[in-house]
Amino acid sequence: MQNRRQFLLSGASLAAASLLSTNIQASTSEQKKRTISTSPNTRKLGKLQVSSIGLGVQNMSRKYDTSVPNRQEMHQVIRSAYEEGVTFFDAAEAYGPFEVERILGEGVKPFRDNIVIATKFGWNIDQQTGARLPGLNSRPAHIKMVVDGMLSRLQTDRIDLLYQHRVDPDVPIEDVAGAVADLMNEGKVLHWGLSEMGINTLKRAHATLPVSAVQSEYSMLWRGPEKSVLPLCEKLGIGFVPWSPLGVQFLTGWIDENTRFAQGDFRATESRFNPENLAHNMSLVKLLMQWSERKNASPAQIALVWLLHQKPWIVPIPGTTSLAHMQQNTASRDLSFSTAEMRELNDSLASITIQGQRLPDFVQVFSDVEAPEKL
Ligand SMILES: NC(=O)c1ccc[n+]([C@@H]2O[C@H](COP(=O)([O-])OP(=O)(O)OC[C@H]3O[C@@H](n4cnc5c(N)ncnc54)[C@H](OP(=O)(O)O)[C@@H]3O)[C@@H](O)[C@H]2O)c1
Numbered sequence: 001m002q003n004r005r006q007f008l009l010s011g012a013s014l015a016a017a018s019l020l021s022t023n024i025q026a027s028t029s030e031q032k033k034r035t036i037s038t039s040p041n042t043r044k045l046g047k048l049q050v051s052s053i054g055l056g057v058q059n060m061s062r063k064y065d066t067s068v069p070n071r072q073e074m075h076q077v078i079r080s081a082y083e084e085g086v087t088f089f090d091a092a093e094a095y096g097p098f099e100v101e102r103i104l105g106e107g108v109k110p111f112r113d114n115i116v117i118a119t120k121f122g123w124n125i126d127q128q129t130g131a132r133l134p135g136l137n138s139r140p141a142h143i144k145m146v147v148d149g150m151l152s153r154l155q156t157d158r159i160d161l162l163y164q165h166r167v168d169p170d171v172p173i174e175d176v177a178g179a180v181a182d183l184m185n186e187g188k189v190l191h192w193g194l195s196e197m198g199i200n201t202l203k204r205a206h207a208t209l210p211v212s213a214v215q216s217e218y219s220m221l222w223r224g225p226e227k228s229v230l231p232l233c234e235k236l237g238i239g240f241v242p243w244s245p246l247g248v249q250f251l252t253g254w255i256d257e258n259t260r261f262a263q264g265d266f267r268a269t270e271s272r273f274n275p276e277n278l279a280h281n282m283s284l285v286k287l288l289m290q291w292s293e294r295k296n297a298s299p300a301q302i303a304l305v306w307l308l309h310q311k312p313w314i315v316p317i318p319g320t321t322s323l324a325h326m327q328q329n330t331a332s333r334d335l336s337f338s339t340a341e342m343r344e345l346n347d348s349l350a351s352i353t354i355q356g357q358r359l360p361d362f363v364q365v366f367s368d369v370e371a372p373e374k375l
Pocket residue numbers: 055056057058059063064090091165195196215216242243244245246247248249250252254298300317318319320321322324325326328329
């Protein structure tokens with residue numbers, strides 16, 4: 001593991017090397033049309049321009065290990081991220097609930113007009129108390145009420161990118177799109193997206209109201225979206241935002257075969273991290289360690305640059321509560337991989353199998369859901 005000084009040194013030398021975006025070869029005319037970033041540090045999600053690496057702020061009110069970060073330090077991480085060129089911040093009503101949107105609103109206040117705020121509705125949360133009620137709620141009247149609360153918590157008059165967090169099995173996606181379109185007409189929402197949705201629901205959503213971005217889990221640890229979600233995004237011109245791009249820390253080298261998660265840490269419920277599977281899955285971390293050594297970069301940086309190389313319209317949102325981690329993650333945009341190096345990395349990756357489920361059944365059940373037909 002490198003220390004911060006080594007990262008800055010390696011970052012400076014790498015910045016002089018050929019820039020990441022120039023390594024991404026557009027293979028089809030459709031892709032070429034979509035490689036429209038003017039700067040190597042920006043990308044497009046549909047028509048929305050964002051920094052090529054964003055910041056996930058989910059854990060700024062409570063970390064996975066259940067500890068509570070210092071609020072002023074979180075404001076500093078957000079402000080420093082902006083100074084480093086990060087203009088894409090990812091929150092949700094459900095984080096906290098509510099508290100993370102408040103922290104983000106406070107943090108970005110001095111430069112709010114220069115950044116993109118993404119947040120999400122969809123869980124069934126009592127709007128007065130913040131209590132989590134069972135199931136989901138994407139009823140149009142509820143979405144509109146949720147957005148008013150978001151605007152107040154974020155101290156802003158518009159949400160740049162509003163996602164449906166999970167598909168509501170009781171509400172046709174056309175009705176959800178209709179509510180979002182009303183909010184767009186009022187100027188309260190500028191772009192919209194879906195997260196972890198079923199593939200047909202994405203098609204129907206996009207046909208009703210053009211979708212800018214899909215957000216689903218995607219990383220070297222979980223490659224599920226490669227099967228149908230990414231091809232559909234490519235076909236429809238929709239950007240893709242991988243959540244947990246660092247495999248909830250597994251891809252950073254901070255977890256080894258002896259790591260055990262405390263009670264209350266969500267990662268303890270993921271069978272990919274049970275003792276037997278963790279030992280098996282360490283082969284991926286070993287591969288990252290080898291490349292980390294070879295490229296004079298951290299494992300997290302290798303994991304992020306791998307994502308950036310998958311498609312020019314992919315924008316990872318690594319989550320962190322640490323200033324040093326944010327700086328390290330953001331600097332991965334300057335890490336250069338040749339086509340041959342990326343091929344070699346991908347070949348090695350193809351020989352690694354991951355054991356265990358990414359999510360426990362009680363959470364997985366909310367993914368890949370198709371919204372009911374509109375009658
Ligand atoms: N749509 C959805 O359903 C959904 C689900 C989950 C997450 N998300 C979004 O995706 C964002 C990112 O996902 P995530 O936070 O779950 O997972 P992640 O980005 O894969 O990993 C975050 C974890 O890695 C650690 N970390 C970050 N950078 C590191 C580095 N350079 N070295 C060592 N450790 C590092 C963080 O701890 P420290 O704080 O100590 O750095 C944290 O424990 C979230 O913030 C949220 O906005 C969306």
